[in-house]
Amino acid sequence: MEMASVWLLVLVFFSETCNVLAEGDPERETLISFKKSLENPRVLFSWNGKTPHCNWVGVTCELGRVVSLSLPALFLKAPLSPSLFSLPSSVPSELGELTQLETLELGLNFFTGKIPPELGKLKQLKTLDISGNALTGTLPSQLGELTQLQFLDLGNNLLSGSLPVTLLTNLQSLTSLDVSNNSLSGSIPSEIGNLKNLTDLYLGPLPEELSKLKSLSKLDLSYNPLKCQIPKSIGKLHNLSILNLVYTELNGSIPAEIGKCKNLKTFDVFFQFIDWVIA
Ligand SMILES: *[C@@H]1O[C@H](CO)[C@@H](O)[C@H](O)[C@H]1NC(C)=O
Ligand SMILES: *[C@@H]1O[C@H](CO)[C@@H](O)[C@H](O)[C@H]1NC(C)=O
Ligand SMILES: *[C@@H]1O[C@H](CO)[C@@H](O)[C@H](O)[C@H]1NC(C)=O
Ligand SMILES: *[C@@H]1O[C@H](CO)[C@@H](O)[C@H](O)[C@H]1NC(C)=O
Numbered sequence: 001m002e003m004a005s006v007w008l009l010v011l012v013f014f015s016e017t018c019n020v021l022a023e024g025d026p027e028r029e030t031l032i033s034f035k036k037s038l039e040n041p042r043v044l045f046s047w048n049g050k051t052p053h054c055n056w057v058g059v060t061c062e063l064g065r066v067v068s069l070s071l072p073a074l075f076l077k078a079p080l081s082p083s084l085f086s087l088p089s090s091v092p093s094e095l096g097e098l099t100q101l102e103t104l105e106l107g108l109n110f111f112t113g114k115i116p117p118e119l120g121k122l123k124q125l126k127t128l129d130i131s132g133n134a135l136t137g138t139l140p141s142q143l144g145e146l147t148q149l150q151f152l153d154l155g156n157n158l159l160s161g162s163l164p165v166t167l168l169t170n171l172q173s174l175t176s177l178d179v180s181n182n183s184l185s186g187s188i189p190s191e192i193g194n195l196k197n198l199t200d201l202y203l204g205p206l207p208e209e210l211s212k213l214k215s216l217s218k219l220d221l222s223y224n225p226l227k228c229q230i231p232k233s234i235g236k237l238h239n240l241s242i243l244n245l246v247y248t249e250l251n252g253s254i255p256a257e258i259g260k261c262k263n264l265k266t267f268d269v270f271f272q273f274i275d276w277v278i279a
Helices: 003-021 026-037 117-121 141-145 165-170 190-194 208-212 232-236 256-260
Strands: 059-062 065-070 103-105 127-129 151-153 176-178 200-202 218-220 242-244 266-268
Touching: 026 065, 117 141, 141 165, 165 190, 208 232, 232 256
Parallel strands: 065 103, 103 127, 127 151, 151 176, 176 200, 218 242, 242 266
Antiparallel strands: 059 065
């Protein structure tokens, strides 16, 4: 290792140690109030007075500032309160708001309630994953203030309303956007065309109820970047004669049940970016 890097490491270590041991660090207070809002779960036992907060489970610091909070799949069960973003009055807000946070991963827990609009204050966020919870309400337009975001996963929740246009006009660094398996309504705003760097877009699923359309004979999903799965119930569409999946980027294989669509004559899966297995 070069001498310069060694010195940098020493410096980082030194400044981290200094900062985290300072009692009453505003970011530490913020984390403690967040833990309280979760009713002090046992999995966060390392979040205690004796340990520097940069060493707490799920917390990563750089130069003494919290840059990542990653607590996926820990059975955390609480309203996703704004406690991370709006602080106990003792904390100076410009310091306590975890403004250096680049990664916030709270997926696969049991968070309830609405997405706090205060999330929009975490201006440095690059990764926001709150998927797989039980979040309700609409997507706050303030999410559109997170202009550094590259990865946004809101999938597998109970969110409703439409995709805010601000999300699609401002978040131009997005490479991955997942809002699948919610109860979103409305059409996809044309502003989606602004997300030039997007490589992954998840908007599904195709509802199981599709199978109720017994008279359906043509199903054209072409040129929709759906990235979702074809429900097995498609086999109930006995009258389906044309299924066009060209350029749909469906995720997953085409279910074998499609064989039950006895009338299927045209089945276009040209130029698909899926694995080609007929399961
Ligand atoms: C949809 O989200 C709910 C809630 O998180 C989850 O229980 C369910 O398994 C998800 N469904 C799919 C198909 O992923
Ligand atoms: C899009 O990606 C390119 C190449 O990775 C990068 O240089 C550019 O900064 C990105 N654009 C935005 C708005 O993030
Ligand atoms: C399926 O197609 C046949 C022939 O066109 C038609 O007679 C029948 O009513 C259709 N079935 C349904 C459920 O629409
Ligand atoms: C397909 O979806 C599954 C479940 O959501 C996910 O784990 C997987 O990464 C996805 N595959 C692709 C190719 O996007």
